Amino acid sequence: MSAANLRARVRAEMTEEIKSVARRHLATDGANLSLRAVARDLGMASSAVYRYFASRDDLLTALIIDAYDAVGETAEQAAAGADNPLEKWLAAGHAAREWAVANPHEWALIYGSPVPGYAAPQDTVVPATRVMLLLGRTIAEAYESGVIVERPPLTGRFAEELAPIAAAYHPGVPPRVIADTIAAFFQICGAISFELFGQLKNSIEEDRRGFFDYQLRAAATLAGLTL
């Protein structure tokens, strides 16, 4: 019995160790990291890794989930230390960007182009929404305290698709506010991705944090946060 626990514990540790080394490889090889190379680094045969992950894609899935959770956790903790909506917004945004700058390949894994031939399994969808939901909650709270600018309601067919989702996650908040928050989220992710993927080269080189801060505030305005 305690032996069974031992087996399970060793297995869990090994799994964690493989992921850890894989994450290190991610930093140099990106999404096409080599399972064999990971195994080599661990001093084990490549075939042994398959005891822990059924395929390379499975390993990637594990890394993806961890990454979603890591940004989510970081952003949530940063937001928890703030006491008004705008501060929360800024704290979460800067935390997400700093995490992304520190772990660019993990960011690419989750918010970059999907790995070819890789279909994200269902396990990833919940962690994937964590940052978006944090921003949504921040705006929802702000809405309830009346610091969101009033705007005309949504029209169009997509509004009918968005309404139930808005109601499910943030009851009481108008779909219009959710749509604008999504727009803001797109802008923030775009800003981080463009910086990470090198598209800012030859333009903003020094004060990237300041530039992002500006972007974040623009996004907040977009979401309807009165500054």
Next chain:
Amino acid sequence: MSAANLRARVRAEMTEEIKSVARRHLATDGANLSLRAVARDLGMASSAVYRYFASRDDLLTALIIDAYDAVGETAEQAAAGADNPLEKWLAAGHAAREWAVANPHEWALIYGSPVPGYAAPQDTVVPATRVMLLLGRTIAEAYESGVIVERPPLTGRFAEELAPIAAAYHPGVPPRVIADTIAAFFQICGAISFELFGQLKNSIEEDRRGFFDYQLRAAATLAGLTL
């Protein structure tokens, strides 16, 4: 002499044909397309392809440049048919998105995560700016005709980095307007990427065009276009 032209012409045709097949493979295998498979499809030895492209990365670079030009061209043509700034903005945006939906892997190649171990050569930077410049020009024209909302000037260190760039590409337009246009550009690219990369799954499924239209208008507001 005409013989020399023949060689050159055959070479150009062959180069084009390789790119064409590679583009087809891109649709199924993404960025890790196989040079050997491309060669097989062309009925030639894989080594022969190296006469035309020094490496797989070189092939990718060619595809990247073509892709940048293709979206740029599409967006520019769509914008040319519009006669006021907002129409131009919307036409360019929708054209870009439609191109992206039709060529998702090419979009991923240029606006997705960079190919691991691949460093974009200098040849790509000019085509890469085409869409951004189109939006910039659209806003610049709108600014000159006085339909851009007045906003306080930029402050902060990044403003000093942005000012010369703004002056170089769109003289007379305040850096603040450029910064907001960049923000709008980020949002638009984010919206397209999120849709293409499957992050809209289980939310907006039907009226994605309408949803994007809303995003585009939000971006226009962000850029300062009065609607």
Next chain:
DNA sequence: GACATGCAAGAGCACTGCTCTCGTTGTGGC
């Protein structure tokens, strides 16, 4: 103690990017 299970290793398959060599063929200078 016998049995069964979990695990690691190694060989092997089909594939990859890329290099090198070796004939062939088109091309510009004499």
Next chain:
DNA sequence: GCCACAACGAGAGCAGTGCTCTTGCATGTC
């Protein structure tokens, strides 16, 4: 018109890849 030269295609080969299968060993269970 000829000839040296450069461009070209094919094939073999190298080191690496994901993944499978078989084998042997150690461990936990009855």
